[in-house]
Amino acid sequence: MANFARQILVLDSHYQPARILSLQAGFVLTYSGRATSLVDSPHTIRSVTSTWTIPWIIRLHNSPPKRARDRDGLRFSRQNVYLRDGHTCAYCGNKFGLSHLTLDHLVPIALGGKTNWNNIVTACKNCNSRKGSKTIEELGVRLSRVPQRPQYGPAVLFALRYNLHRGKIPTPWLSFLDPRSLARAKELKLSERTVAKW
Numbered sequence: 001m002a003n004f005a006r007q008i009l010v011l012d013s014h015y016q017p018a019r020i021l022s023l024q025a026g027f028v029l030t031y032s033g034r035a036t037s038l039v040d041s042p043h044t045i046r047s048v049t050s051t052w053t054i055p056w057i058i059r060l061h062n063s064p065p066k067r068a069r070d071r072d073g074l075r076f077s078r079q080n081v082y083l084r085d086g087h088t089c090a091y092c093g094n095k096f097g098l099s100h101l102t103l104d105h106l107v108p109i110a111l112g113g114k115t116n117w118n119n120i121v122t123a124c125k126n127c128n129s130r131k132g133s134k135t136i137e138e139l140g141v142r143l144s145r146v147p148q149r150p151q152y153g154p155a156v157l158f159a160l161r162y163n164l165h166r167g168k169i170p171t172p173w174l175s176f177l178d179p180r181s182l183a184r185a186k187e188l189k190l191s192e193r194t195v196a197k198w
């Protein structure tokens, strides 16, 4: 089980969860003046002459420029497609680590396929190279699910990204995490286990 007690919740300048970092990384962001501590942790760092409190929740002063997001703040990105698909290959139905995954266009770009939620699926490297530039009809593959834009927002993706359902979340963090999004992420993770094939 992940131990979030020794990690820092980083909020963007709009108070939205952005990252989870190690205590050390959060400490550096705060003491270098790039973030403000909103809630301090019970942990401290001591030198011979001083003691510093380590923050638990920090807010960045300048959030990185937002890349293209849709009306609900959802960003189409490699990481988010992998999260939507539960890191599971659309063709063989197996789960893989990041280094074995790729994105695949169902309708190849050469045939006018777009790079969007409806035409991109997670594929393992083997399946992707076997598929090449063929369409799924040519391959005779039938997908068990039609890819689409996730029916949930960035808060659920954040929970999925950090596997928040598997860790003990420090109580002060809960003020900044939407409970419905945490519950939805947990449901999605549980259904990944029961659906053998994507």
Ligand SMILES: [Zn+2]
Pocket: 089, 090, 091, 092, 093, 094, 123, 124, 125, 126, 127, 128
């Ligand atoms: Zn595969």
